[in-house]
Amino acid sequence: QSALTQPRSVSGSPGQSVTISCTGTSSDASDYNYVSWYQQYPGRAPKLMIYDVTKRPSGVPDRFSGSKSGSSASLTISGLQAEDEADYYCWSYAGTFWVFGGGTKVTVL
Amino acid sequence: QVQLQESGPGLVKPSETLSLTCAVSGGPISGYYWNWIRQPPGKGLEWIAYVYFTGTTNYNPSLKSRVAISVDTSKNQISLKLRSVSAADTAVYYCARGYSASRVFPGFWGQGTPVTVSS
Numbered sequence: 001q002s003a004l005t006q007p008r009s010v011s012g013s014p015g016q017s018v019t020i021s022c023t024g025t026s027s028d029a030s031d032y033n034y035v036s037w038y039q040q041y042p043g044r045a046p047k048l049m050i051y052d053v054t055k056r057p058s059g060v061p062d063r064f065s066g067s068k069s070g071s072s073a074s075l076t077i078s079g080l081q082a083e084d085e086a087d088y089y090c091w092s093y094a095g096t097f098w099v100f101g102g103g104t105k106v107t108v109l
Numbered sequence: 110q111v112q113l114q115e116s117g118p119g120l121v122k123p124s125e126t127l128s129l130t131c132a133v134s135g136g137p138i139s140g141y142y143w144n145w146i147r148q149p150p151g152k153g154l155e156w157i158a159y160v161y162f163t164g165t166t167n168y169n170p171s172l173k174s175r176v177a178i179s180v181d182t183s184k185n186q187i188s189l190k191l192r193s194v195s196a197a198d199t200a201v202y203y204c205a206r207g208y209s210a211s212r213v214f215p216g217f218w219g220q221g222t223p224v225t226v227s228s
Contacts, residue, residue: 034214036215038154040154045203045218045221048214048215089153096167097167098169098213098214099169100155102153103153
């Protein structure tokens with residue numbers, strides 16, 4: 001049902017950068033001005049990492065960054081650390097309702 | 110810091126109605142959007158609905174015919190009712206507040222309450 005497509009998994013070695021894409025089906029580019037990203041560890045509630053495409057809440061390390069191009073948004077983790085191994089979900093407006101992406105598992109090799 | 114505590118029956122029989130409550134403490138209900146989100150075992154997050162403190166609602170089209178969300182400012186709680194449940198509704202259900210006033214995207218989450226649909 002998701003209108004947002006994410007890769008199932010990405011991986012990288014400590015210190016490297018990984019990028020997670022979030023591609024939408026809405027034809028209204030303005031819908032993607034409100035993309036948020038969430039980090040979730042197993043058995044825990046999600047945590048907000050990025051909102052409004054590029055903004056970081058207080059306390060989120062600056063190695064997490066967001067960007068957007070057309071109907072696709074991205075989350076980049078620079079200087080990958082072991083603690084970054086988790087599931088990541090994007091969230092955005094889908095015309096008349098809100099939707100999460102399918103989720104991406106980030107593995108630190 | 111706002112705190113959210115979900116509560117529910119834990120186990121619901123197929124075809125029955127699931128009722129969940131989210132108790133809000135440490136902050137006001139007024140001014141904010143309140144979301145319900147669920148996560149089936151081993152699967153991703155699914156947004157169910159939101160309610161604004163004024164009572165304005167919005168629903169996921171795939172669940173709209175079976176769901177009702179409401180806010181009770183006098184009791185500081187948000188409620189969710191899901192009718193005619195089936196095994197597909199088995200999930201952890203989260204309550205989440207909009208990050209800031211008048212913003213929908215979830216910024217503060219409860220710990221979640223697990224719900225199993227089984228006879």
